[in-house]
Amino acid sequence: MARLFGTDGVRGTANLELTAEIALELSVAAAHVLGEAGAFGASRRPVALVGRDTRASGEFLEAAVVAGLASAGVNVVRLGVIPTPGVAHLVGHLDADLGVMLSASHNPMPDNGIKFFARGGVKLDDTIEDAIEQRMDEVWLRPTGAGVGRVIDDPGAIEAYVAHLVASLGADASLEGLTVVVDCANGAACLTALAAFDAQGATVVPLHAEPDGLNINDNCGSTHMASLQAAVLEHGADLGIALDGDADRCLAVDHTGEVVDGDQILAILALAMREQGTLHSDTVVATVMSNLGFLNAMRDAGVHVDQTKVGDRYVLEAMNANGFTLGGEQSGHVIMSEFATTGDGVLTALHLAARMARTRHTLRDLAAVVTRLPQVLVNVPNVNKARAGIDPVVNAAVSAESRALGRNGRVLLRPSGTEPLVRVMVEADTAERAMEVAQRLAEVVRDRLSLEPAR
Known part of the structure; x- marks a missing residue:
């Protein structure tokens, strides 16, 4: 049987793969496993916080x-509609024993998911997730009678989360004029x-802020940026922020309407934190998919980049293991460990705006520290992905193309975690050159690693 937990909780089409029965059984098992792991204090009844998105x-x-x-x-304390990082923060802030968030993040509306947080607002490790599945x-x-848990609503807890976000900026960080x-x-x-944003004095223009249960992520948010770009130009705004579900x-x-991606945001915050003395070991954590332009910019600025496998959980693991204070992904997951145990889009947006306000620079000027190289990704299906890193012919082709690109490009072969597929990623000084290299390498991978019998 396939593992129920994925890279970020349990996800699936709601009422098809992810049913009410599964949700109930998961919650019971989580209560038992976390209790046995010593998460619950013996002197009081355990408390769980439960939040959800607008699906x-x-x-x-x-x-x-x-x-x-x-x-x-x-x-159980029901928080109502609240961001995932809000649940994580409040688990720690309210000294709860665990948290549960119902969301499928940026996925389309029919999907949903269940994410668990342990005491302190941290994600569960694989061994705990496996134990929950087994139970x-x-x-x-x-339990019966007085032994069953009680349920209350506390929508006011959201105010504590907003206060935390605002306080993270410091007492003198006004966004007036933006x-x-x-x-x-x-x-x-x-x-x-x-x-x-309103609390910090910014002039706020809401966009796609009228949820009806069905329109979450529907041609809006961080996966569909066109309407935000148009709105920034229409209102003459200094900054546009795109969140996900x-x-x-x-x-x-x-x-000017140009998109600023997670690599550029990470670079802006890294330089700001280094100036403030809060960038531990002058190091930022990023994944192997970060653009070479980001890596070059950090090298030139004297900031070390610790690279991990793709996934915010791996970024967080590296941060926790070494005490690093900033990490993130090109997709916009940014973790500021001084203030959060997980990626927090609103926190990131506030600190980005605060950097603009403090320096009196436009976001375009700040983002210019990173010169993004064209990046091409070609998927090669139906191949033996386990041999992607050991086949001598494939390795020789990758080495040859990498040498030819030099400092002006990069090659990365990445096996899929779930499919018989290898992703060929190439960055180069032009999109045309990146595509040419990617297609040549994809052909080598296809010829050498194909699972289909030769004709």
Whole structure:
């Protein structure tokens, strides 16, 4: 049987792969496993916080999760609609024992997901997730009477999260004079993002901030930037912010309508934090997919880049292992560990705007520190991905192309985690050259590693 947990919780089409029954069983198992792991104090009943994004399916899934936790003897606090990083923060802030977020992030509306946070607001490691899966089908002793958990609503807890976001900027960080268009993706940050920017004095133009349960991520947010680009130009704004459905990622648009990606945002924040003395070991953590332009910019600025496998969980692991204070991905997941245990799109956006306000530079000027190289990605399906890094002919071809590109380009072969597929990524000084190299290498990979019999 396939593993239920993926790279970021449990996801699937709501009411098809991800049913109310699964949500209930997962919650019961999580309560038992985390309790046995010592997460719950013996002197009091455990407490769980439950939040969700704006998907219609979140309503019935929330009911199932709450029922499962309470039936296992856990007191439940329903937070309502709130960003994923808001749940993570409040688990620590309110000294809760665990948190549950119902969201499928940037995925389309029919999907949903369940993410768990342990005490302190940290994501579960693989061993805990595996233990939860194993406990789902086991018989358990049900509490009765006063032993069952109680359920309360605390929508006011969101105010504490917004206060935390604002406080992270420091007492003298005003955003007065900045006009900011905030695309909330009709998702979980519709209240928190607008409130945080407004509290700091920015002129806020809301965009896609009218969720109806069905329109989350629908041609809006960080995966669909065109309407934000148009709105920035229409309102003459200084900055556009694009969040995703659960607001754990952030991309931006400058005053000319140009997109500023996660690599550029990471570079801007890295230089700001180094000036402030808060960039631990003058190091930023990024993935192997970060653009070579970002790597070159950080090298030239004297900032070391610690690269990990693709995925914010690997970025976070490297940060936690070494005490690094900043990490992120090209997609806009940015982790500022002084203030958050996970990627937080609103937090990132506020600190980006604050950098603009403090330096009195446009976002375009700040982002110019990174000269992005054209990047081409070619997928080669139906191949033996396990041999991608050991086949001598493939390795020789990669080495030859890499030498030819020199400092003006880069080659990366990345096996898929779930399919018999190899991704060929090439960066070069022109898009045409990047495509030529990628296609040549894709042909080598296809010829050498094909799973189909030769004709």
